[in-house]
Amino acid sequence: MILTPQSQLLERNINIFEQGEWLFINPSDAYFLDALKHKNVTVMHQYFDIFSECVRVISSSSFDSRDITKEGFEVVQKVGAHTHHFTPFMCNEHTHTDVLIFLPKAKSHFQMLLRMAAGMVGQNGRIHVVGENKGGIKSAAKLMQPYGVTHKVDSARHCSLITTIVEQPHLAFEPEAWLETDTYEIGNTSWPVCSLPGVFSHGELDKGTKLLLEKHTSGMSGNVLDFACGAGVIASYLMLTYPHLKMQLSDISALAIYASAMTLAANGQSATLHAANGLYGIEGNVQHIVTNPPFHTGLKTDYTITKRFIEDARKMLSQNGTLQMVANRFLPYPGLLSEHFPRVLTTAQTTQFSLYQAA
Incomplete structure (x- = not known):
């Protein structure tokens, strides 16, 4: 402890x-x-990691994005005298x-x-x-x-x-007052993205994500997982580009799960959303994983998140499946990827980011 x-x-x-x-x-x-x-x-x-540790019985929670309304969602678990809400x-x-x-x-x-x-x-x-x-x-x-x-x-x-x-009276919190919708553009595609404070790259298109969307290997099919989905930027773009995909999105953050559901709804899309700590508790295989993964825990750079993710991703991918991952160039991910994947390519690069494909 x-x-x-x-x-x-x-x-x-x-x-x-x-x-x-x-x-x-x-x-x-x-x-x-x-x-x-x-x-x-x-x-x-x-955040699902501490929630899961506190309640000790829930490894992940999955949602149909269409079931998450603007009023939000919650997973409630009582432990003794304590009532825990993941929301x-x-x-x-x-x-x-x-x-x-x-x-x-x-x-x-x-x-x-x-x-x-x-x-x-x-x-x-x-x-x-x-x-x-x-x-x-x-x-x-x-x-x-x-x-x-x-x-x-x-x-x-x-x-x-x-x-x-508190010196003044205040009414109940209204999430819609904080929900922001922005329009992003990649090539000839423009689409709305919804976000809340606390979600990764709130209110702007992250440069690493932009590189991934511009330079990802095309021709995806089947089941695809957007890991660490944030506001659902990657998943919503891929579904616009490849309408036949069956998307899943995962994140540790309830704010991200909510924002992703709002983004999908704004684009007339639906998908399965997983609240999970990494890939733990997410069942089944996928053909492709696409991600701009986190490398921070709080204020510190933390490679253990990505190390564990890479190891688990290899197990989750079906035969001939691919992992496409964008990351800051200074992070030692080619070596980490090579520990679990026989073929690792750098498919695109900027002064700040690298895009890797592992298979």
């Missing part, structure tokens, strides 16, 4: 959780909550006295979570934020100021815990 620095700081202040109706948003590990086994708490997870957002109004947010990486994501929290606690409710000093906790205090005066509760382990009492 390894507690993150944020959780270690919270353990120092465990008494603050004794009073009130608490909601935790995006805990950084699955173990801090063990110290609160006796207390009824609600936990909102936008992109919660639109409850005045249901809690206290909300604790684990600081996300993106400023706009944090602003969205603050607005969500304000609706749930209402006037005179409390919003608390814990985060690493190098992760922007100091600037987070400034972003909290529109809701009320902030003060620091404690600092330790290079982290800080800050809190504010």
Whole structure:
């Protein structure tokens, strides 16, 4: 059991959780909550890895994109006195006295979570934020100021815990106010893409993804998986280009699953969506995997995600199947790919990105 620095700081202040109706948003590990086994708490997870660790029974969750409406989706699991929700957002109004947010990486994501929290606690409710000093906790205090005066509760382990009492009344969170739709263009194809703060490359076409779409090996057929799908950019483009494809999309993020469903709907498309930690729990074989995979865990470069993905991708691909992957040129992926695939080609390159095909 390894507690993150944020959780270690919270353990120092465990008494603050004794009073009130608490909601935790995006805990950084699955173990801090063990110290609160006796207390009824609600936990909102936008990331499937920690949700899965907390509930210990769900390896992945799959959805038909047509079943995800603008109102969102959720997977709920009760563990003792704790109720865990895997969901992109919660639109409850005045249901809690206290909300604790684990600081996300993106400023706009944090602003969205603050607005969500304000609706749930209402006037005179409390919003608390814990985060690493190098992760922007100091600037987070400034972003909290529109809701009320902030003060620091404690600092330790290079982290800080800050809190504010909400001064004004707030209505329930409205996801449509935060959902952004942009039109992307590749060659003669233009198509709408929907996104929310916290989704990879929110509001813009990532340069690596653009290279993949422009230079991917054509002639795909059969079952295709868009791994780490983000807003569904790759899948929606491929389905426009090759309408006969049977697409699947996967991501660890509930925000990405939701955004992808909205993107597919905006293009008159449908597909199977998997919420999963890597490829774990996704069953069946596919002919092709296309991906612009993550190489960060929080603030750190993390190759273990991609190492495990490459190994699992080889097992998931059918005979003569291909993996097409774009990545930053500085990442050591040709060697990692060669450990599991007999043939690895660099099919396109820019000063920043490389596109690989492995078979």
